[in-house]
Amino acid sequence: MSVYTRFLIPTFIVFFIILLSYNYIEVQAVDYKTQQNQIHRYISKLEKADAKLDRQILRMDSWYFSNYDNVNLVYKEYFNILDKPPLLPEALKDTVPKIKRSLKAKHVLIEKLKSSNAILRNSVNYLPELVNVVDLDIDVALGKGEINLKQASQLRHSVQNIVFHGVTRQLISRVNVKPDLTPPIQIPSPLLEKSWYDMQKHIEVLIKYKQRDEDLTVQLENAQLSGQLETLNILFAGHLLSLEENQKLQKWWLIGYFLVAVVLIIVLFLAVRYYRNQHSVHRLESLTDPLTGLGNRRKLTEQIPVYLAKARQNDDTVGVLFIDLDGFKSVNDNMGHKRGDQLLQEISANMQASLRQNDLITRIGGDEFVVVIPCASASNLRRIAQNLISICTIKVDYMNKELNVSASVGVSCFPDDTRRPNELLEFADKAMYQAKLNGKSCIAFYIDI
């Protein structure tokens, strides 16, 4: 795995995470929006229910009234709505239970209003018949001679006063004066007395419940919930505002995160690149011989197995030439290291130039070189070795003296000599030693010793 792919994967992951978090915020925003819509709908549902309930209460005292089922139903609906609020934000949490409590309190009043309304309704309904009954009984008493005409007229006048001035005035204009219900005269007729008594009782009931009706109406006016719904609305608007700000803030944060991530990625990228450069330079250095620019021993030990593996694959051969310069020490001793180094550089360059692209030449010691040559027959190896010896064979003039440099070469072959990489080098070394024994400046094959 290259360093770059190693670097690319975390980069992708980082971008992916940023993408996900952006997506998350967006989804959250959508969630918020549906939640808001829900709350909006909820509040308008409450408002509608509240208006409906108030309308039903109003209706009880009007002639659109039919029965109490409607007000019960509307109350129940209202209560159920309050019972099942949607998910509410913290700021709104208290309001719904509060409204519910107020509604319950209002319901107590509604129940009372219903009760008194029914009786009041009934009493008003009965009023004409009441008057009729008394009127008829006055007629009867008159017929029986229990009262005279004047008394009859007095009684009638009194009924009229009671009903007109007393009752109807109360009904029309909230005047709260108790009418005088006592009969204007001592009533001699038991029948008439009973009906008068009935009338008294009925009108008392009527006045009592009318009064109650009015009180309750005032109390209900004070118990209206619209104020609380308004508060809920205002709180919700405030909540929306803060939510919006919050969201804006969140987006800014995200942009911040994004920029930081980009910077981090760039820094990482640069760091990786720097590291890689450093690494390759270092690697090259560690594998080359600084003096000659050839490969060093490390390169050799690293490369031999590579060559062998390739040869094994292709059923090929690999030859290893161990070259040791003869007479180089005297050059060094007589002419100084500087000249020796110069000589080494020349020889190295020449040897390198004589070899093929695929061949490997390394300097593994002061005057020791190893050349690895793939795909070569023994005769070829011999020829190459010969050639290398001739490259190394140099005469140097020094103070009228001739210093002779040449080379001894030991050759080992894969796979004929051995199949093991380290033995291959060892055998070539041994062969080179043999070549030295054989008189230097010559070639020895391991196979021959």
Next chain:
Amino acid sequence: MSSCFTWRVFPTLLIFITHSVVLRLLAINLAIFSSLSFAHQEAAITPVTWPDSITPQMLLGKQLFFDVKLSKDNQSSCATCHQFDKGGSIPVDRPFMFNGEKTRYNSTSIFNLNQDYVLGWLGHISTAQDQLNRLMSGKNVMGLSWSELVSKLQADAQYVASFKKVFNAPISMGTITRAIVSYENALVTPAPFDRYMLGDESAVSADVLEGYDLFQRYGCIACHQGRNVGSNLLQKIGIVIPFQPIGKALSVADLGRYNFTNKPQDRQVFRVPGLRNIEKSGPYLHDGSIAELSQVIKLMGTHQLGRDIPQSDVNLIEIFLQSLTGKVHPDLLP
């Protein structure tokens, strides 16, 4: 909000009345006024109809309702105190419970439960679910607690299978309640008078219509109205003339809603009973103290309306009330 809208119409009618005009004219004017203000009362009673469809849930509820397994001694079911041929009630003043005591009040009808209003004589039961819960957790009505009932039913493979099929859920307090309540709520009893209200003129006799007229004119309609001809309103018994139970002192139970709220104004306050199937569901009143319907009608006239209703009118009103006797959907019968 002004409650005086209606009453304000008065002056326009009364302008024509002067001091010298006879009372009869006043009466006529008042009659016009009240017929104007209460002309709507055609809709004071509204018709009921059978449920649109009978669901498996209802049928499971039916099975439970009639099953004596619901009591500890396997002696009584819900139907013991809520008999179908007795208007959903039981023909005793107060039935005996599992614990050997009598219930506090006369059994209310199981038919035509008001789903939008409180239940029970005192209006102390918030819903049918609440009622069942009270009945079970009290343990004294049928002797079983919820957990005992659940495990008793779980031992019955047929119930386990039915609940699985209907609710796709095990037997529990919740599913039992849902089944029974859905059944109860389906127990609606359309009657001949409903058919009349829905336009079938021949559904009721002329006497019924006359009785209905009296029912309205005497003012029964003020309290007994709506879908169930009652059961949607709280009222004191003894509005005009204080009510004293016949032949006994006022007991704690007779104080009615006061027992629930502890408020003095709730003394002798009861939920106005619905009058559907009233013909069958005697004895009457909260304590079941009155056996005859005609007697209750008279009593209502005296105590609630302050009027003596002559026997002929009582008979007609009774005939009207009889036309409110209806039938449960045949599939919901036991």
